[in-house]
Amino acid sequence: MSETTTAAAAKNPSANPTTPIVHKKGQVDPASLRHRSLRTDEFWRRIPGWKDVDEATFLHHLWQEKHAITSPARLVEAVQSLASPEFIKDVEAGFHQAPMAVRISPYLLSLIDWSDPYHDPIRRQFLPVGSQLEPDHPMLTLDSLHEQDDAPVPGLTHRYPDKVLFLVLDTCPVYCRFCTRSYAVGLDTDVVDKVSLKATDERWERALQYIAERPDVEDVVVSGGDCYRLKPDQIRFLGERLLAMPHIRRFRFATKGIAVQPMKILTDTAWTDAVTEIVDKGKKLHKDVVIHTHFNHPNEITGITQRACDLLMERGVLVRNQSVFQRGVNDSAEVMTELVRKLSWVNVHPYYVYVHDLVRGTEDLRTSVATGVQVEKRVRGSTAGFNTPLFLVDAPGGGGKRDMHSYEMYDRETGISVYTAPAVKKDQYFCMYDPLSGLSARVQADWQDPAKRTQMVNDALAAAKARVI
Ligand code: SF4
Incomplete structure (x- = not known):
């Protein structure tokens, strides 16, 4: 040991390389690292209808599409005796009262805990049950965010000074009960006739013309519906048109797909290649092209998700997450902290958490602003600031996203x-x-x-x- 080191060690014993290090922070409870455990078992084989499905088949995006659950009959076919006849009856009642068409991927259906479907956080988001529905709030309106009022052309909302929301299509790989765009997304239901936002050349050209005519716009959210539903050529077409506009500096493809059907990133190589190509072209032009996705509960993140996110990371595609804060799904500090840390573990940036919008037929999923304030307080500080989501209220009536705490x-x-x-x-x-x-x-x-x-x-x-x- 040099003289200088000896002197330093005398002054500060913890600097002495031979002294055992005293850990000032206590060792962590292994349960607090639960976010690192990603299931890699063949969990779908617990579903009787899929017990013989091998991994290669389950991971194929077309198999996932073909076996999506869209009716009580298909649900019964898959889960068979796992769900009681009373539960199935309750689901049937829920289907009839739902403003959204029902569609759930085999991936998600297999992650539901069928020993207690009433309380399962994935079931609550996708399969309505009649007995849990609550009457809508009297102040609710169908398009509560007034997206159509702020749309100069159909499917293009211009609310913020430098940003537009371009709804390029109206279909998704799953349909979420709580979709804010239940006024347009998915098929008509018993209770809602949808506004049409089909992916037509004419509608897209009108929207692209508007964006081209607005040099004040720098940022485009390409959404829907869900960009998972775009064909590779459509991704290239939209991406290249937007990249060619000098004033557009950044855009995001919005898709819930990574959360609900992550295997598509791995097996639909044409889709993943198309996104990568546009992201690469953007980088060469010094423009930011990313994916925005939508995980709500840690159970949605598995080893398959990690493989998909690893591939996107290798390709240089940044993924940010926007969650919806929902009762019985993620409205506790424990669940939200685990979600935030699990997303960070697979390199998805937790970006926003929205207080549940006023959406028809989902009062049982909504929470108060006060619950959000309490949970946010406990989540903040559990990890780095850039991995901590901002909790928001999307102000009904078209005020846009407001920090949840900033109420007057x-x-x-x-x-x-x-x-x-x-x-x-x-x-x-x-x-x-x-x-x-x-x-x-x-x-x-x-x-x-x-x-x-x-x-x-x-x-x-x-x-x-x-x-x-
Ligand atoms: S994926 Fe998005 S757009 Fe589609 S139903 Fe769910 S929330 Fe709505």
Whole structure:
């Protein structure tokens, strides 16, 4: 040991290379590292209808498409005796009341815990059951974010100064019960006739023309529907047209696919190659092209997901995640922390968590803003800041995304929070409403009375206006 090192060790014993290191932070409970355990078993073989399906078959994206569950009959065919006749009856009732068509991939269906489907977080998101449905909030409207009001051409919403949302098609590999775009996405249901947003040349040209005519737009969300449903040539076409516009600096392909059918990244090589090609072309032009995806629960992330995300990472494709905060799915700090850390483990950046929008037929999935505030407080600090999602309210009425904590006022008794969005819609106020089931019986009754309802909203707006400088 040199003289200098000896002197340093005398001053600070922990610098001495021969002294055992004292760990100031206690050893972690192995349970807190659960996010690193990714299942690699053939979990789909527990489903009686798929017990003989080998790995190569299960991983093929076309097999996944062909065996998607779209009706109670197909559900029974797959799960057979795993689900009780009472549960199947309950699902049938749910199908009839759902604003979204039902479609769930074999991948997701196999990840449901069939010993307790009522409480399973994946089942809750995709298979409605009649007995759990709650009446809609009286302030709910079908297109609660007013995407159509802010659309200069069908399927192109221009709300933020430099960004547009381009809904390129209206189909998805699965249909989520809670889809904000239940006004347009998927097939008509017993309760909703959908607005058509088909992938037609004419509609795309109108949207691309609008973007070309707007030098103020720099950012495009290419969404739908779901970009998993685009053909490789369509990805190239859209990508090249957007990259050719000098003012477009960045765009994202939005797909829930990585969460619900990750094997497509591995086996639909033409699709993955097309995305990679556009990302590479973007890099050469110094433009940012990424994928935005949508995981909501840690159980959705498996060894198959990791293989898909590894491939995307090798190809240089960045993936960000946007979750929806849902009751009985991810509305606890434990689940949300595990989700955030599991996403980070497979190199997906947790970007946003949205408080559940006001969507028809999903009151049983909504949470209050207060629950979000509590959970966010406990998630923040559990990992690096760039891997910590921002919790948002997408303000009903078209205010856009607001930091959940930035309400001008929040009356927890009536469940009304009021937001402003000065950079989006100056001088306007936007109300968000907590689910009725968490409010007192008296306030729930007041919400059913049109006069009292108007009074509660007016009082909340007046209080917010009094506070805004
Ligand atoms: S994948 Fe996205 S667009 Fe499609 S149903 Fe789900 S939330 Fe809606």
